[in-house]
Amino acid sequence: MVRVLCFVLLCFHYAVRTLSFQVDVDYDGLIKIKLQHALDHVPNPDFHDRGTVFVYSIRSGSVSLEQPPLSVSDREKLLKLSEKGGIYRLHSSVQSADGKETSFLTFVKACSLVESHLSDILSVSLDHTGSVIGVSMMTSPGVCEGQLVTKDDIRVFNTTVFVKHMEQGPVPDTAAYIQKLEREKEARERGETKDNRSFLAKYWMYIVPLVIFLVLSGAANPEGAAGGGGGGGGR
Numbered sequence: 001m002v003r004v005l006c007f008v009l010l011c012f013h014y015a016v017r018t019l020s021f022q023v024d025v026d027y028d029g030l031i032k033i034k035l036q037h038a039l040d041h042v043p044n045p046d047f048h049d050r051g052t053v054f055v056y057s058i059r060s061g062s063v064s065l066e067q068p069p070l071s072v073s074d075r076e077k078l079l080k081l082s083e084k085g086g087i088y089r090l091h092s093s094v095q096s097a098d099g100k101e102t103s104f105l106t107f108v109k110a111c112s113l114v115e116s117h118l119s120d121i122l123s124v125s126l127d128h129t130g131s132v133i134g135v136s137m138m139t140s141p142g143v144c145e146g147q148l149v150t151k152d153d154i155r156v157f158n159t160t161v162f163v164k165h166m167e168q169g170p171v172p173d174t175a176a177y178i179q180k181l182e183r184e185k186e187a188r189e190r191g192e193t194k195d196n197r198s199f200l201a202k203y204w205m206y207i208v209p210l211v212i213f214l215v216l217s218g219a220a221n222p223e224g225a226a227g228g229g230g231g232g233g234g235r
C-alpha cells in the first residue's frame with residue numbers, strides 16, 4: 001500500500017516536472033522578416049524592398065505575408081535576368097525582440113523563379129531559443145527549361161513559408177543544460193527565501209493525488225472485505 005502510494009506520488013512528481021519544463025520552452029512571439037531582392041544582372045546589385053513575412057507563432061508556424069505586386073519595370077528586369085542565366089538574390093533581415101538585427105542572403109537561378117511564376121518556398125530556421133538562424137529560399141518546381149513566360153505571369157509572388165525548429169540530437173547541449181540547471185538552482189534559492197505561499201498552494205499537486213488515492217482505497221476496501229467474508233462463508 002505504502003509502496004503503491006510512493007509510486008503514484010513519484011509518477012506525479014515527474015509529470016509535474018515535465019509539465020513545467022514544457023512551459024519553460026513554450027516561447028512564442030512575433031518575428032518580422034524584411035525581404036529585399038536584387039533584380040539587376042550585375043556583380044554587386046542594389047537590393048530593394050520585396051515585402052515582409054510575419055511569423056505570429058513559433059510553435060504553430062502560423063505566418064502572414066505582405067508582398068505587393070512587382071512593378072512592370074521590375075518584371076522586365078527579372079525576365080532579363082532570367083534570360084541571361086542570372087541569379088536572383090534575396091536578402092532577409094530579422095529584428096529580434098531585443099532590437100538586434102540579423103540578415104541572411106539566399107539565392108536561386110532567376111529562370112527557375114520565373115518559370116515557376118514566382119512560386120517560391122522560404123524556410124525560416126529557428127534555434128532552440130526560438131531565434132532565427134537562417135532564411136533560405138527555394139523555388140517550386142524549380143525548372144529551367146526555357147519555358148515562355150510573360151510579364152503577366154510574374155506579377156505577384158506565390159510564397160510558401162515553413163518555420164523549422166532545429167532538431168535536438170540525442171546528445172544534449174551540455175553547456176546550455178548546465179546553464180539551465182544553474183538558473184534553476186538560483187531561482188530555487190531565491191524562491192526559498194521569498195516563497196511564502198500557503199502550504200496548500202505549494203503542495204497541492206502532491207495533496208490532490210494523495211486525497212484521490214485515499215478516497216479510492218477507502219472505497220475499494222469495504223468491497224474487498226465483503227468479498228473476502230463471502231468467500232469464507234461459502235466454505
Ligand SMILES: *[C@@H]1O[C@H](CO)[C@@H](O)[C@H](O)[C@H]1NC(C)=O
Pocket residue numbers: 116117119120121140158159160
Ligand atoms: C503556388 O505555389 C504552390 C506550391 O509552391 C503551387 O502548388 C501552386 O500551384 C502555386 N500557385 C500558383 C497560382 O502559381
